[in-house]
Amino acid sequence: MLPVLLHVGPVHVYSYAAMLALAFLLAGSVFSRELQRRALDPRRAGAMTFMAAATGISGASLHTLAERRFHDAASTGVLDHASGMTWYGGFLVATGAIYLYSRWHDMPFRRVLDAAAPALMLGYGTGRIGCHLAGDGDYGFPTAAPWGVNYAAGVYPPSQAFALTAIASRYPGGVVPDSIPCHPVALYECVVALAAFGLLSRLSRRCAVAGRLFSIYLVIAGGARFGFEFLRPTPRVLWGLSEAQIISCALVLIGAAGLARGVSSSRVRERIEAAKPAGNGGRIAVSWPAASLAFLVAGSGCTSTVAFTPRPNEPNNTVWLQGVRFEPAFVRDASLKLGPSDTYWLLPGEQTFVKWQDYHVRVRFDGSTWDCNFCAELRARSRGQDVCPLPDGKRPVFALSAAQVLVQESPSPVPNSTPQSAGPFQWDDGCFIPSATADQPDFGPMGAVSVTVNRSATWLAEADIGGAIFPSRLPDSATFAVVPQGGRLAMSPRRITQYVDPSTRQPDPKHWSWKVDVTTDPNGTPRWSASFSPGVAVGHARVLKGTFVNDVFSITATVVPSRIRVYERIDLNRTDPFASDIFYCFSDPTAADGDVDLTRCRSGGGQVTRKLVTPAYNLSLSPPSDAAVRTPLTWIVEFSDALPVPTLNAGEDLAIEFTLLDAASLP
DSSP, X not given: OOSEEEEETTEEXXXXXXXXXXXXXXXXXXXXXXXXXXXXXXXXXXXXXXXXXXXXXHHXXXXXXXXXXXXXXXXXXSOOBOOSOOHHHHHHHHHHHHHHHHXXXXXXXXXXXXXXXXXXXXXXXXXXXXXXHHXXXXXXXXXXXXXXXXXXXXXXXXXXXXXXXTTGGGSGGGOOOTTSEEOOHHHHHHHHHHHHHHHHHHHHTTOOSTTHHHHHHHHHHHHHHHHHGGGSOOOEEEXXXXXXXXXXXXXXXXXXXXXXXXXXXXXXXXXXXXXXXXXXXXXXOXXXXXXXXXXXXXXXXXXXXXXXXXXXXOTTEEEEEEEEEEEEHHHHOTTTOOOOOSEEEEOTTEEEEEEEEEEEEEEEETTEEEEEEHHHHHHHHHTTOBSOOOTTSOOOOXXXXXXEEEEEESSOSSTTSOOOEEEEEETTTTBOXXXXXXXXXXXXXXXXXXXXXXXXXXXXXXXXXXXXXXXXXXXXXXXXXEXXXXXXXXXXXXXXXXXXXXXXXXXXXXXXXXXXOEEEOTTOOXXXXXXXXXXXXXXXXXXXXEEEETTEEEEEEEEOOSEEEEESSOOTTSSSGGGGOSEEEEOOTTSTTOOEETTSEEOTTOOEEOOOBOSSOBTTSOOOTTOSSOOOOEEEEEOOSSSOOOOOOTTOEEEEEEEEEEGGGOO
């Protein structure tokens, strides 16, 4: 790929622009020659080219606006619309403009179209070489064919072109590698267009019936486009066909009707002879090299870029991350059904993946503020739509090589040390779109963006543009508590509350409960207040009395309960609901700290056994098949007459403290 042909000081000469200019020159020359062959003034080629250029671009924009209105009306969520420059919109409007010009100057319209047919084919084929060199996404599906082309260096590489599509799901991490060979569809089109140019040029010397040559052009151009669309990941809108294929069918039918009309006509031949223009003839003095055929402008299929330089201190010229999620490998493993969280307890060296819902850009453009969630735009493009048009209606290109994401500790947990970091990663690697319902997975992220956590710390993700760091918006971080390999780590005490009997709505002074808090996000997905790796387990628990001040617990005394009971679900249908525990552990009144040792617990048979559980779930029990996430365990602290609940003074609470161990170190 060669998107930029050369640099001249601050000016970049793009390969697509160079090939487009060459296409204009070649097509303009052919158009002038073909006009002369049909006894028409070749000096009018420049004027018609200029008019077609202006109206073709306008037609492309009108087509975009029409599609945008259609998608906006059909959408119930984000605003969707189509790309800014479309081939058929420009083609139809430019054809209408040439028709009006021909009528105004008393030129036979069908002969003008015949003159344009070979020029259109030559210009289109030449312009497609520019699209191929730019790597702008006009290529096709990945292929194992020996002529497959690597588009990694293009302005729109495969990881973006196929982002969040069914194709991406076939690859590790849900991302198509940029280096994967793809069908060079633009080159296929170039070969067909140049071959068709040769055919049309040859037929141009023979076709005496006006309009026949252009009809042949419509059949070839429409048929080729129809076939090549099957090699591209364009969205199917009707009968399994893309919009381009439906319009191509219409053009083929129009061309076929024109050919049939020519065959069944009165066979009146218009004699073609060299033109002998007299004087200026009222022509507009515009040379064809300066203007050329605008059908090619509308038919380029390539996109444009807008440059901007965001700065951290400029609110209308900035970027930020929002909706950042950290997911350790055990949360991403759907078979474990563990709840995502913002606080994780894990072993050193465990891998944590990072994704973000919004890589947001805000910039002043043409006097107005442009806001765009690039992740949402990426998802929309996978469906052939847009959500972030530029103020001029064009589609932006995400050629943001400097737009990255940095993931790091904040601050470093070790004084006078540099925070650990990972990345920077490309902005689109971690993009995801939340699923519409809790039982469906999120869309994305595109890449496997991950960090390795080795010590307890808070990690956050921030936008990095060329080394400039841009603050993120909440949620943007997660806290990791690392249990030492073969060691232990005490959790901060958690407040326990009196159990309330659902039938009587009365608090039970002998039973106090705790479980991981569960909330749900806007899509109904459960989120735990803390989530635990299967590599850690509760070794000890103790009950404490004290006060909470700003979530910090001050211990005033150690409490010895009768026992601690653990439940997956308290069965309220039993005469004694508390008899539905999965196991219970007696406290040790002789222990100085009142520890409850989970290596000496009992279950149904009453025998002493080791219990391998985390504060949130039982490691030995399979997760439910009918739920997206497990229901956290309920811990009941039980008091008795012999070991009663202590008296609590004003402002005092009871709390439970878990000591977590490396599960592999337990006897």
